[in-house]
Structure formats: structure tokens, C-alpha cells
Amino acid sequence: MNAPTSLAHVRPEIAPRPVPEALIAALQARFGAQCSTAMAVREQHGRDESSYTEVPPPAAVVFAEGTQDVADALKLASQHEVPVIPFGAGSSLEGHLLAVQGGISIDVSRMNRVLSVNADDLTVTVQPGVTRKQLNEEIKSTGLFFPIDPGADASIGGMTATRASGTNAVRYGTMRENVLALEVVTASGEVVRTGTRAKKSSAGYDLTRLFVGSEGTLGVVTEVTLRIYPLPEAVSAAICSFPSIEAAVRTTIETIQLGVPIARVELIDVNTVRMVNAYSKLSLREEPMLLMEFHGSPAGVKEQAETVQEIASGHGGNAFEWASTPEERTRLWTARHNSFFAAIASRPGCRAISTDTCVPISRLADCLLDSVAEVDASGIPYFLVGHVGDGNFHFGYLIDPDDPAEREKAEQLNHALVARAIALEGTCTGEHGVGLHKMGFLVDEAGAGAIDLMRTIKRALDPKNIMNPGKIFSLG
Incomplete structure (x- = not known):
């Protein structure tokens, strides 16, 4: 098996851009107490559940309370050409939230209202900070529920950004199938709407699907309209x-x-x-x-x-x-x-290099069994769970974060696993997203031509490269 091109992305390239004092002053003037430069707050917004631990935090955190707050923050960031990283619940696993090029974090967790429930049409519209558990608690009296369940009590905005799925996906699909419409603030601070509450449409480019799974690299999601389902009898x-x-x-x-x-x-x-x-x-x-x-x-x-x-x-x-x-x-x-968390507790002080792949169901046994044999032979402690009904499974390699040899061995296992999945006509990630950790694998999977097309879209929508830069693919 050839070595994958993604070896260069095991450790992120950290190249912070300057954040002018004038921007910090402008943010503080506009947002007051909603803007924080306290180190504890910045550090909280500069890490996720990935194994990366040495990336500096953002220079400031803006706590948005509405769409206009997001738009104003993006307009200021665009004027100064400073990166912006959207933040929801902080539960991502592939380094999505890390400020590898510096910048500011926009926390949308206070945007946590269920805006409308249309029970007759089986749709609901929410702000991005609503979590999946909160949503189901608020709509259960209608006899309806939202089935996408990634395990963590993730925010709907974050689930949209990473095209999340989870344990129910084998029957109900992923966020791709269940997001009908969006409100998004673009890199320039413009508010746009995509899609409608109608179940289908043939009108124009499918911009909704463009933003679903874009991992914050094209805009900040500020409203989401979702399909919901009757609770089963x-x-x-x-x-x-x-x-x-x-x-x-x-x-x-x-x-x-x-x-x-x-x-x-x-x-x-x-x-x-x-x-x-x-x-x-x-x-x-x-x-x-x-x-x-x-x-x-x-x-x-x-x-x-x-x-x-x-x-x-x-x-x-x-x-x-x-x-x-x-x-x-x-x-x-x-x-x-x-x-x-059970796995982390089994080896105190460890970090988990967590990875997932997805293959056609007919290739699942080949991919999974070869991967299990490989990790068993390595001696690295691990856990394995899988949403195997749709060919998706997860390994977590439990490493001593202070042992470079263990990290290297775990990354080799990860690379072999993902390369195997791609060779079996699967994908490098079924639901975690690309983030930092799988940038090279996206090249292996999609090919240079597709990546160039993605770059063209990115440059068109974000010409200053301020939206969560350094994620999914490099601009080259």
C-alpha cells in the first residue's frame, strides 16, 4: 500500500496572521462585554476534542447573540483581513476549531432559540447554538423528534458545518438529507438565505448543500431549517x-x-x-x-x-x-x-487519536477486519465502535501524549486505515469531517481536479481567506 499524501498533515502548520489592536478595539467598542480577550476564555475556544494540544488560542472571542452580531463581527474582521473561526459546542474531533492562522472566535452558543416549529409540515427552524438534546426536549410535546444523533450533545450549527450523522443515520440519513434551508453570514458580512421549507426544489444551484459540510470555511450559519419526524409508535x-x-x-x-x-x-x-x-x-x-x-x-x-x-x-x-x-x-x-469517555478513563492521562471511515457495506468486513488485525499487532490500546449499518466505524487510539513514538505509531495506524477505506471505494471520513487531520486524505480521495474546484469556490466566496483558514484543504 502506497504511503498516503496526508503524512504532512499529522501536525498542523501554525502560521498566525497579525491581529491589529485596532480590530480588538473596534470589537470591544461594538460588543462590550460580549467580546473577551481573557486568556481562560480564549483557551477554551482554542481547543476541541482532537489530539492537537499545541496550537495558540484565538486573539479574542465574540459571543454573538443574533445574526446582526455575526454580520458586524465579520465585517470588522474582513476590513482587517483577520481569520474568523465559528464556535458552537466545541465537540469536534479533527481540529476544526483551532486557530492555526490566528484570528478571532465567534461563539454562537447564546444563539440558542427554537424559532419556529411547523408540526404539520414536519419542519423546525432553529438558531445554530441549539443543541440536539435541547431541540428534542422542546419539540417532544408535538409528538415529533429530530433523529440525528452524533453522541455528543453537539450544536445544530456545528452538526450542519461538519455534515454530522450518528447512530440513527442508517434509517434517517445524515445532516445532508435533513437540512432544508439555511441563513448564512458570508465572509463579507452579507446575510444570505438558501433553500426553503419545501421538501424539494429544482431552483438554481443547491447552495444549502454547499454550506452543509463546509466546516466554517465559507460562512457562519445563523439559522437552520430541519426535517423532523413522528416519534415511532x-x-x-x-x-x-x-x-x-x-x-x-x-x-x-x-x-x-x-x-x-x-x-x-x-x-x-x-x-x-x-x-x-x-x-x-x-x-x-x-x-x-x-x-x-x-x-x-x-x-x-x-x-x-x-x-x-x-x-x-x-x-x-x-x-x-x-x-x-x-x-x-x-x-x-x-x-x-x-x-x-470510558476509553479515556481506561488509561489515565492519555489522549485519543480518534478517526472514522466509511465504506460500501459490501466492503465493510474486509476493511474492518484488516484494520483490527493491524492495531492488535501494534500493541497500541484502542477502542472500536461503529455505525456499521451504513459502513461507518470509529477507532480511537489511546496514546501517551508525551510519547512521540506512540503518537507516530497511532498515526501510522490511522493512515493505513484511511488509505484502506479509500482503496475500497470508501471515504476518509464518514462523519467527523476533514478539519486539520484529514486534509491530505481528501486529496487522495477526491483528486487534484476536485480540490482545485473547491479552491475556486473558496476564493470566490472568501477572497481574503478569513473563514476558518487552513482547514479541509490548503489554498496552495
């Missing part, structure tokens, strides 16, 4: 243990290929089961496991579950255990969502 969850990861993966592949409309199917390897048991005080069987959820009518859920149970039995699945009450389901899914 019946929900049932089950766990099933398997003699091997391959058996669990084969069960998943057969389930999807048979067209079973399963809502969630998560792989948890034996290492991660042990970590979750210790962290969440559970007593799950310490074997590779699928955690599944079925949505629909009571009869439909029963039929789905019986079909999957039969498939699992054919692959050696055993100890099929049901969690039918909301409390039991919440306990299991909370444990799954806490797997990252």
Missing part, C-alpha cells in the same frame, strides 16, 4: 453478543442487504465493552456486540426483531437481550455514547 432495543467481530459484521451486512429497516445497529468490540462496563457500571458480556434499535408499529418492530434474531443466530449470535422500556434503552445508549 413502538421502539425496542436489543443487544446480541458474537463469537467474533466478523460474525457481528456479517450479521449487519445481511440485515441491510435484506432490507430490514433497522433504526440503529452499533458494533462495540470486546475492548470497548470492557471499558464501558467499568465506566458505566454495567455487566455486559465481554464479547463483540451489536446494539440494535427497531422503530415502527408494534407488529413491524416485532417482525424486524425476529428477522434480525434469526440472522444473528446463523452467525453464532447469542444472549439476545431486550431493552423495551425507555429507562433500559436510555441506559444502554448512554453507555454507548459514553464509550469515548
Whole structure:
């Protein structure tokens, strides 16, 4: 396997641009207490959940409380040609929030209102600082819910920016399929709207999809209109243990290929089961496991579950255990969502180099099993979880941040994994986004011609290169 071109991007190139005192003074005059230069605030906005630890923080943080605040901050930054990094919940994993070229952070967490709920049309419009849990709490009385669930209580703006997905994506899709319209502030401070509440449109370029997944490099999202869904009449969850990861993966592949409309199917390897048991005080069987959820009518859920149970039995699945009450389901899914923190707790003082890939479902077993064999041979502690119903899985390599040899070994594993996924006609990232960590891999995946086209779009919308510069691809 050839060495990927992304080796140069393991450590980000830090090249801060000057931030004139005149800009800081102008921001303070316009925003008063909403603008902070306190080091503690700047440091909070200069790190995320990635393994990067040595990037300087932004020079200032503006706490936007409305679209006009965002527009005014961007106009000032544009005048001084200073970078702007949008900030939501700070839960990104690939270095999206880091001020590698300096600049200011615009925190939209105070823009946290649900603006309108249109239950008859199954849509909702929110500000970007609304989190997914907050949204579902506010609309549950309507009998509706928003299904995109990346695990962390991420902000809707951040989920839009990274084209997030999560455990429900196998049935409900990703943010790409569920964002209908946006309000965006461009690099010049202009407020534009894209899309409508209509379910479909053939009108002009699809600017909504252009901004979804742009990771803050084209503008700042200030409103999002989303699809929402009726709460299912019946929900049932089950766990099933398997003699091997391959058996669990084969069960998943057969389930999807048979067209079973399963809502969630998560792989948890034996290492991660042990970590979750210790962290969440559970007593799950310490074997590779699928955690599944079925949505629909009571009869439909029963039929789905019986079909999957039969498939699992054919692959050696055993100890099929049901969690039918909301409390039991919440306990299991909370444990799954806490797997990252369980892994970190298993090795005190460690950092996780977390990575994800996604491949066509028919290639999942090949990609996953080869990757597991590789990391087992390396001796690096790791955790493995996967939204395997759509071919997406996640490794977290647990390293001593002060041991360069461990970091290098983990990065080699990451590079081999992602190169393998691309060779199998998959993608370098199924849901984390490119950020800093996978810039080179995007070149490997998309090709030089596509990257040049992206650069053309970036230069057209952001000619001064102030929107989250140094992310996704270099301007060359």
C-alpha cells in the first residue's frame, strides 16, 4: 500500500496572521462585554476534542447573540483581513476549531432559540447554538423528534458545518438529507438565505448543500431549517453478543442487504465493552456486540426483531437481550455514547487519536477486519465502535501524549486505515469531517481536479481567506 499524501498533515502548520489592536478595539467598542480577550476564555475556544494540544488560542472571542452580531463581527474582521473561526459546542474531533492562522472566535452558543416549529409540515427552524438534546426536549410535546444523533450533545450549527450523522443515520440519513434551508453570514458580512421549507426544489444551484459540510470555511450559519419526524409508535432495543467481530459484521451486512429497516445497529468490540462496563457500571458480556434499535408499529418492530434474531443466530449470535422500556434503552445508549469517555478513563492521562471511515457495506468486513488485525499487532490500546449499518466505524487510539513514538505509531495506524477505506471505494471520513487531520486524505480521495474546484469556490466566496483558514484543504 502506497504511503498516503496526508503524512504532512499529522501536525498542523501554525502560521498566525497579525491581529491589529485596532480590530480588538473596534470589537470591544461594538460588543462590550460580549467580546473577551481573557486568556481562560480564549483557551477554551482554542481547543476541541482532537489530539492537537499545541496550537495558540484565538486573539479574542465574540459571543454573538443574533445574526446582526455575526454580520458586524465579520465585517470588522474582513476590513482587517483577520481569520474568523465559528464556535458552537466545541465537540469536534479533527481540529476544526483551532486557530492555526490566528484570528478571532465567534461563539454562537447564546444563539440558542427554537424559532419556529411547523408540526404539520414536519419542519423546525432553529438558531445554530441549539443543541440536539435541547431541540428534542422542546419539540417532544408535538409528538415529533429530530433523529440525528452524533453522541455528543453537539450544536445544530456545528452538526450542519461538519455534515454530522450518528447512530440513527442508517434509517434517517445524515445532516445532508435533513437540512432544508439555511441563513448564512458570508465572509463579507452579507446575510444570505438558501433553500426553503419545501421538501424539494429544482431552483438554481443547491447552495444549502454547499454550506452543509463546509466546516466554517465559507460562512457562519445563523439559522437552520430541519426535517423532523413522528416519534415511532413502538421502539425496542436489543443487544446480541458474537463469537467474533466478523460474525457481528456479517450479521449487519445481511440485515441491510435484506432490507430490514433497522433504526440503529452499533458494533462495540470486546475492548470497548470492557471499558464501558467499568465506566458505566454495567455487566455486559465481554464479547463483540451489536446494539440494535427497531422503530415502527408494534407488529413491524416485532417482525424486524425476529428477522434480525434469526440472522444473528446463523452467525453464532447469542444472549439476545431486550431493552423495551425507555429507562433500559436510555441506559444502554448512554453507555454507548459514553464509550469515548470510558476509553479515556481506561488509561489515565492519555489522549485519543480518534478517526472514522466509511465504506460500501459490501466492503465493510474486509476493511474492518484488516484494520483490527493491524492495531492488535501494534500493541497500541484502542477502542472500536461503529455505525456499521451504513459502513461507518470509529477507532480511537489511546496514546501517551508525551510519547512521540506512540503518537507516530497511532498515526501510522490511522493512515493505513484511511488509505484502506479509500482503496475500497470508501471515504476518509464518514462523519467527523476533514478539519486539520484529514486534509491530505481528501486529496487522495477526491483528486487534484476536485480540490482545485473547491479552491475556486473558496476564493470566490472568501477572497481574503478569513473563514476558518487552513482547514479541509490548503489554498496552495
